[in-house]
Amino acid sequence: MGHIGAAVLGAVFNLNHPAHTVDWHFIHLSVANVVVIGLMFVAFFAALLLPFPGASRRRGGDS
Amino acid sequence: MSATPTTPGTAPAGPDMHSWTVKVREAGVEALPPEKLLPDGQPTYVASWIYMFGVASIASLIVIITSGSILALKGPAWWHDTSIGHFFNSIHMWGVELFFFVMVVHLWGKYWMAAWRGGRTRVWITGAIIFLVAVPTALTGYVSQQNFDAQWIATQAKDGLNSVGVGAFFNVTNFGQMYSWHILLLPVAVVLLVSAHVLLVRTHGVVPPFELEKRPEFAAAADGAPAPDGAAGAEGQS
Numbered sequence: 308m309g310h311i312g313a314a315v316l317g318a319v320f321n322l323n324h325p326a327h328t329v330d331w332h333f334i335h336l337s338v339a340n341v342v343v344i345g346l347m348f349v350a351f352f353a354a355l356l357l358p359f360p361g362a363s364r365r366r367g368g369d370s
Numbered sequence: 371m372s373a374t375p376t377t378p379g380t381a382p383a384g385p386d387m388h389s390w391t392v393k394v395r396e397a398g399v400e401a402l403p404p405e406k407l408l409p410d411g412q413p414t415y416v417a418s419w420i421y422m423f424g425v426a427s428i429a430s431l432i433v434i435i436t437s438g439s440i441l442a443l444k445g446p447a448w449w450h451d452t453s454i455g456h457f458f459n460s461i462h463m464w465g466v467e468l469f470f471f472v473m474v475v476h477l478w479g480k481y482w483m484a485a486w487r488g489g490r491t492r493v494w495i496t497g498a499i500i501f502l503v504a505v506p507t508a509l510t511g512y513v514s515q516q517n518f519d520a521q522w523i524a525t526q527a528k529d530g531l532n533s534v535g536v537g538a539f540f541n542v543t544n545f546g547q548m549y550s551w552h553i554l555l556l557p558v559a560v561v562l563l564v565s566a567h568v569l570l571v572r573t574h575g576v577v578p579p580f581e582l583e584k585r586p587e588f589a590a591a592a593d594g595a596p597a598p599d600g601a602a603g604a605e606g607q608s
Contacts, residue, residue, distance in 0.1 A: 343467075343471065346471070347471055347474055347475055347478075350471070350472075350475050351420075351475050351478050351479065353419070354418070354419035354420040354422070354423065354475070354479070355418075355419075355420055357419055359417045359418050359419055361417065362414075362417035362418065365414045365417050366414050366417070
């Protein structure tokens with residue numbers, strides 16, 4: 308699995324080059340870290356907006 | 371601690387209040403009664419995904435501690451040279467990635483809730499300290515990998531640490547020293563701080579949303595008194 312997995316992932320993500328970065332004034336971030344930060348924003352707003360299972364029943368029920 | 375003598379036919383005397391164990395027990399039960407430590411339910415406002423990131427952080431920490439314990443027992447040759455070692459190494463690393471991911475979303479959520487309201491200052495402060503202690507815990511892990519990545523990170527970090535004057539006693543190029551920090555001192559600190567953080571949350575209750583605080587039953591909370599009981603009672607338990 309190790310060699311096969313590495314070969315498959317290597318075909319999808321070409322890592323044989325210097326890291327891509329985002330540069331703006333003193334800010335210097337790798338694209339990988341920018342993607343993670345973007346996913347954190349997505350998770351944050353999804354957590355605020357998506358309904359929680361059973362939330363409406365609990366609020367309307369035994370209060 | 372001394373035994374409490376009783377006379378046959380009479381009710382047993384009360385606890386010896388001079389005993390330090392009795393004092394500690396009484397103070398502990400008063401601060402955090404069992405029904406507060408392990409409550410039957412949570413206020414209904416906790417039924418939101420944004421409240422899940424605290425427990426997700428704890429779940430990630432459990433994965434990190436478990437996988438890290440196995441790595442520590444097996445050693446660098448195992449985690450570099452065997453497939454199962456690679457697997458646990460990856461579990462440990464991705465556990466850390468997930469821990470910081472969910473911890474920061476937890477921090478954002480609590481910041482915008484102003485979660486220090488209602489006498490919860492110590493909850494906020496312990497959370498902030500956990501974040502600050504988790505960063506060097508992760509750094510000492512990255513420089514303990516025993517590979518070129520660890521050497522690169524260590525040689526980059528040493529310049530920063532030398533520039534602030536701590537390099538003499540916190541040497542990131544010293545594997546033994548960094549490994550000791552990483553597998554003992556810093557994890558113990560993180561676990562103790564997380565325990566204190568959780569106990570403080572249980573003591574003060576989960577911070578209510580802003581609109582609830584404006585209701586009369588939450589007026590006391592605005593004066594600095596903790597509001598969990600009122601919150602739970604007014605909004606029902608889930």
